[in-house]
Amino acid sequence: MEKTAVATPIKFNHKHLSPKIIIGQTILTILIIAFTIFCFAPVLLTFISAFTDEMTINQNGFSFWPEKWSMTGMNSVLKYGDKLFSSYAVTIFVTVAGTFLGLLVMSMYAYAISRKGFKLTKFLSIFLLIPMLFNGGQLSGYMIFTRYYGLKNNLLALILPLCVSTMNVIILRTYIVNSIPGELMEAAKIDGAGDYRTFFQITLPLLKPSLAAVGFMMATAYWNDWQNALLYISNDKLKPLQLLLVNIQKNISFLLNNTNVPASVRAAMGGAIPQYSATMATVLVVIGPIMVVYPFFQKYFIKGLTVGSVKG
Amino acid sequence: MKGFFSNIWKHRAHVVMALPGFLILFFIMYVPMAGLVMAFKKFDYQLGIFASPWCGLDNFKFLVQSWKTFVNMTKNTVFYYLMFTAVGTVLNVTLAIAIDQMRLKRAAKTMQTLMIIPVFISYAAVQFIVYAFLAKDTGLINNSLGLNVSFYSKAAYWPWILLIVKIWKDTGYGSVLYMSVLAGIDTSLYEAAEIDGANKWQQIKHITIPSLVPMITVMLLLSVGNVMRSDTGLFYQVTRNNGILYSTTQVIDSYVLGQIFKSSNFGFPAATSFFQSVIGLLLMLVANFTVRKIEPENALF
Structure with missing residues (x-):
């Protein structure tokens, strides 16, 4: 060939x-x-x-x-019926809501810290950078989320942790500084556009390539997040797709490790050890949508993902 | 001081824009940092982290008691970090240069599309794919090579398996970042080198690689703070959190995750978490300090 x-x-x-x-x-x-x-x-x-x-x-x-x-x-995957349907709904909701919220919040932050003459820039940049150097880790995060914020079985527990990331803000800020001419925004200001209007009507549309790249990466992170789901979601109605996969695996090892499982329990778990082809079909159903959407976003990757210096 | 406040007032719109991000960072990232004091508390879930009684260094006694587990998972964490970072960086850069050198741009683009796909598959799904290759009776490897190896019960195989899975999953996407740098190199540099009689290898060595160095440094620096952290899914899902394999597959993150579900005594996990965060911070500061001494341009801060 x-x-x-x-x-x-x-x-x-x-x-x-x-x-x-x-x-x-x-x-x-x-x-x-x-x-x-x-x-x-x-x-x-x-x-x-x-x-x-x-x-x-x-x-x-x-x-x-x-x-x-x-x-x-x-x-047999389609036999999951409602369960599959509600898992899809949860995953799609979390992915869409999280990605849009994150993009809006992060691009506003990136815009603010890229303004010249704004005296909080330095503080806000350092505030952004510290979580990359030091963080509380899973255990402390879990306790804070469940004990103080009461986010057990709340979809916010899936949305908020992946919403704002230092790296993505830096990518957006680099794009604003390097690829959007400052004169454009100054001109808008001279023409009488306020700060908000300048951001939403001038900066945000020009930021599109970067938003597409960052947004797609965020969307995949949300789609693929099994860990927060495993930690915070136990209610069947709120279980996202990834948790379906994790549960299949749990059932397999449970049935393999316990040979004397009562027949009633076996029946409740779907009769027998989940079958290979059915498992793979579930995997396919879970990863499929990303595979379909991804080629449309690929062109933005190289253009939009340039990481500049972190220095403010 | 008055100048400062009038500056803030003048930029009030920017303060408002930064506020949502500030609040999310504060509640999601900063509050859990304070939660690390858990390492010095006799934790009681009912009381919460901050109201639980102090217990000094009692929790760190568990580190000594379970010294072997602790040393094993720390050793694994660092070992995999070093292996993945070294192999990953070399492969990402090599692949980026290779694709960049290919003259059939269309074909290169198509193949790159296929190579990136694995990064979008969650580890919860990856583990089933890995199983299809490694299962004892039905696995593709045992069947096609006529072997009968039980991969899931021998720890010695797993550093290799995990390395291959990691390369498979991350290399395609990892190279994109470097390709964005290569796309920015001024082509006149290559033309000039060609006129001067430099061959391909010389061009790569003297133009391509030097222009990638700043990006490589930034990526390495960013990763140093994560020495004590791991791609949890790789170690928790792909190995099926299998106890037999712990000697080569248990890392701090997968251990702590497992302990949260057992939710009995949080003393040891809390002490381990504290250790993990502090070591990560120290390494990051040392690495940045070193880079700043050698090449101030490439330092992070």
Whole structure:
């Protein structure tokens, strides 16, 4: 494949290609293809296993080329019905609300600390930086959240911890300073626009590439957050998607470690040890939406994610 | 002083804009810092952290009592940090340069898209994918190579498994940051070097790598504060929090997380957490101080 590709010289912007360059490019391309396969194969295996017949996995193991395909895995995921639906709703709500709240709060903070002549800039920058150097850790955070804020079984416990991060504010601030001409904002001011209007009508629209990149990363962090869910959410109605996966795993190890589980408990847990294809189908249902959305955001990554100096 | 207040008043809109972020940081990041005093308290959940009675250094006695567990998880935490940071940085930079050098830009872009995908899969999902490869009877590796290795009961395999999983998950995305730097290099530098007769390797060595150094320094510095912290999911989920594997897989974060669910005696976890936070802070300060001595431009603060 790579050989035919290398043989089409129209795509190269150099007029003359020495054989040395062609050999070098071929080797480079092969290595990159190999790494791509290494990265993508496990994702592909997930996809294939979700549609593999359960008996085939039991007998021949997981395979990229299964003997028999089947929809039973997918069907058993759909049997979760309401549970799956409410988990989706929770995850989507937390992701959307958290991302928008975070972007708004962080870009306002970034804008404020990038104003020249504002005397609190230094203090606010240091205040932002300290959490990166020192933090309370999970245990203390857990106690504060549950004992003092009463956030057990409250979706705010999933939204707030991932909402403002030092790194993202720095990325946004760097973009404001380096890529949005200060004259624009000054001109707006001369034309009589207030501070808020300048921010919302001039800065925010120009910040779009950076907001897209940071926002997408935040959205994935929210979507993939299992840890806060495991710590704070025990109410079935509030369980996000990731917790479905964690619970499947819990059930598997519980059933494997306790051979004398009463039949009634087994029945309550869905009859038997969750099946391989059904598990993989659940994984697919959980990771699928990100895979679909992600290519649309990729173009913003390089443009929007430049981290500048942290110094204020 | 009057000048200060009139400055604040003039910038009151900016104060208002910074306020929500300030409050969230305060309640989410700063209050738990104060919660670290838990390490010096005889913790009672009913009383809460701040009202629980002080107990001096009693909790740190647990560190000595459970010395072996403590040393093991600290050792693992630092070991994985060093391994992941060293291997990760080298691979991220190499991959960024490799993709940047490829002349088939379209193909490079497509492959990069595929490489980044794993970073978007949560560890709660990753563990099932890893299981599909490593399971004893049904695993892809045992089946395709005709082996019968039980990976999930032998601790010695796990540093390698975790390294491979980490490379798989993070390298594609890790290289994006460096690619953004490469995209900013002035192409006239390369043209000039080519006219002077520099070959590809010389160009990479004298132009590409030096221009990546500031970013590498910033990334390393940022990571130093996290020496004592780990990618919890990797150690808690991917290993299935399996007790047999603890000797090579238990890190401070996965230990503390496990203890929260057992919720019996928080003395030892609290002392461990305190140790974790303080060591992280010290290392960060030392690293920044060192960088400032050598290359003030690249220091964080």
